[in-house]
Each structure stands twice: as structure tokens, then as C-alpha cells.
Amino acid sequence: MSATLQAQSGPPDIRSLRSPGGIEAWQVQSDFVPLVALSFCFEGGAAQDPPGKAGTAQLLARLLDEGAGTLRSDAFQERLAERAIELTFTAGPDAVGGSLKTLVAHADEAFELLRLALTEPRFDEDAVERVRAQTLAGLRYQQNDPGNVASKRFLAEAFPGHPYGHPASGTPETVAAVTRQDIVDLHRRIVATGQLKVAAVGSMAPAEFARRLDTTFGGLPREPDLAEVPGVALSGRGRQVVVDLDVPQSVIRFGYAGASWRDPDFIPTYVLNHMLGGGAFTSRLFQEVRERRGLAYSVGTSLVSYRHASMTWGYTATKNERVAECLDVIGAEIRRMRDEGPSKDELAKAKDYLTGSYALGFDTSTKIAHQLVQIAFEDLGIDYIRRRNALVAAVGREDIMAAAERTLGDSAMLVVIAGRPTGL
Secondary structure, eight states: OOOEEEOOSSOTTOEEEEOTTSOEEEEEEOOSSSEEEEEEEEEOOGGGSOTTOTTHHHHHHHHTTSEETTEEHHHHHHHHHHTTOEEEEEEOSSEEEEEEEEEGGGHHHHHHHHHHHHHSBOOOHHHHHHHHHHHHHHHHHHTTOHHHHHHHHHHHHHSTTSGGGSOTTOOHHHHHHOOHHHHHHHHHHHOOSTTEEEEEEESOOHHHHHHHHHHHHTTSOSSOOOOOOOOOOOOOTTOEEEEEOOOSEEEEEEEEOOOOTTSTTHHHHHHHHIIIIISTTTSHHIIIIIIITOOOSOEEEEEEEOSSOEEEEEEEEEEGGGHHHHHHHHHHHHHHHHHHOOOHHHHHHHHHHHHHSGGGGGSSHHHHHHHHHHHHHTTOOTTHHHHHHHHHHTOOHHHHHHHHHHHTTTOOOEEEEEEOOOOO
């Protein structure tokens, strides 16, 4: 049975495809090099961790290539290495996903190993304990890192009692509590085709790709069994929390309202963020905090879009005795952007940069596949890549002012400081 190809209004090289078994995917066929890059994700990530067992989803992701079917871990890894097959799995707050890259000549082997990893993972006890030990070693090391300490505390204060407030990597206590059965159960609940997003880029005919979709993913359950994750807003705005660490330089994390990818006002908020703190060397915060006052080596902000929450997340680090001054400058720039908005030239330069640099995210097959899966996951439409720059170019000053009022509002921030700041 051949694949069903659907005409789309998106870019001509992006094809929407449905396999004979009903699995939907996007494909960019390119015969320029004889390889295939595949990206995929399943709805449900660390937010689905069992209560008190944060880190389960990340353990699951790290164990998927640690043996499958009749192949124990060493044999599975040897099969990948023999054919130079790149197979990785990851877990974020809202999804478990992965990527595959292979030469076309080794596609049969590559897709079979992916099938085994997803449908027949072994989760051998020795592999579970080895990965757990590696994870615990990393977590204990991070306990002495001010940046990591500040970030974890920030999330706990931002989303108290919510799955997003728990570190996706877990803590030494929660990771130690995870059992093999917890991992098996989470795999059964998440790894299903009902909300699977898949994209492939490379030298493979559509009919062949459709066939491989069924042979690779078709053995999975149809519907996931996901726990409901409630929507949540950023908590603690207006508060300053200090985590006492004996270090000469305090690490600062701060946050205020943001916008999710699915928000109709995301693009104006994205442009606003670039001008305020997202532009690496051109943003107002970089110019005021680093260039003019020398308060920090780096400072910036980014939009964080979860499935059920959004925020703007900021970072910097400065000497303990200059923390108060640094926060004052950041607060003043936020209020100035909210009250005055950008100049005409500032807005024009921001849009020129954001439209001109967009193509840099599509310079490899793996990047293209990853971007397509992200767009599909956020339900932005197959033509989003074609539309995106026009959306950015259409942003006017009034859109920026509306986004500033919505996200900057009263300019109150949640601030977490890891160090021993003075003068607060």
C-alpha cells in the first residue's frame, strides 16, 4: 500500500505524509547527500514523573539505548558504532524525544535499532543502576555549582507544588527512589503513536519513508496514558530569594511573564525580548549592565514556553557587593522599555536581525528535522517556516507596547540569588 501524500500550502520541499498504518509525519526529501536525519517526540516528559520521583523521564531517555530486544547494552552500542549510526534520546518537561542520523546504505540497520529501542527496551537492572549512578554523580557535582543551585531554586519558587517546579533531572533523593518498574510504567504511558510527531530530512523516497514509519513505530500502543498537568502562572513576582553560598560572585536568576509559542502574541513578545535581553550583544540589558557599567560578564533573557505555562527567564552574575546595583539597573531597563518602548531604529534593527538569522537554524539535516518536529509539536502549521519572517516583519511599535504591557506589567520580578549578596 503506498503512502498518501497531501498537497500543502507550506514550502514546496516540506511534505505532509501519512503512512499506510496512519502515522503522520513531515518530510524534506533531499538527495544532495546519501543520509537521513530523523527527529521525533512523544507528548509527556518530566511533568509525567511519578510523585516524589523527579528524574524518572530523564532516566527513561538515557536507558532507551542501553539494550533492546536480544541485545544487551554493549551489543546494542556496538551495532550503532559499526555503522556510524547516531541515535540519541532526550527528555524535557513536556516530551520524550530523540533523533537518528544514518547513511542511506545503513538505513535498514538504523531503523531496526530505533524500533527495538522504542518497542523492546530491556531496562536491565545493571544498566538501570549504572545510569542511576552516573546521574547521581552529576547531581552531586551540580550541588556545588551556583548557577545550577540558583536555577533549581528559581523553578521551585516559580511553580511551587507543580511538576514544572521539580527539576527535570531530579535530585539525589528522588533519583535514588526511582525503581525499574517506575521506568517501565512511564515508558508504557508515554511512548505511543497517538501524539507522536516525526520529521525526516534526507535521501529517502516518500513511499519508503512511509513504510519505515509503520515498521519502526507501528508496534507501539496507539494512545498514551498521560496524567493531567494543570495550567500554571509564574509565582513569586516581587520576591527576592537568597540561597546562601560562600562564593565571591552571586549568580542571579530572574523572571517575569512571557508568552508560549501557541500564544497569538508570541511573535511581538519575541521581538520585544530580543531588544530587551535576548540579543547577545545588542540588547538593552547587555549594553547597560555590561558595556556601560561593567557589572557582569553576561546578562540576558529568553522566552520559556512549556505546554501549560510560559515565562521570561533572565540570568546574570556579579560581585556580591554589586548585586543590588545590578538588579536596580535591570529593573530600570524593564520599566523604561515598558513605558517608552523601542525607538524606530531599534525596532527595525531587531527585526532585520531576527529575519536574517532565521535561516541559520536550518543549516544541517538534523537541525531541519528538529525544527520541523518542534513546529509540529507546537501545532504551528506546516507553512510556519514560510510565514515566520513575514510575521516578524509585520510587528509594529504598537504591538511591542501591547506586549510590554502584558509581560512587563508592573515590572515585578521573581529573583533568586545564589551567593552572599550585600546591600539588598
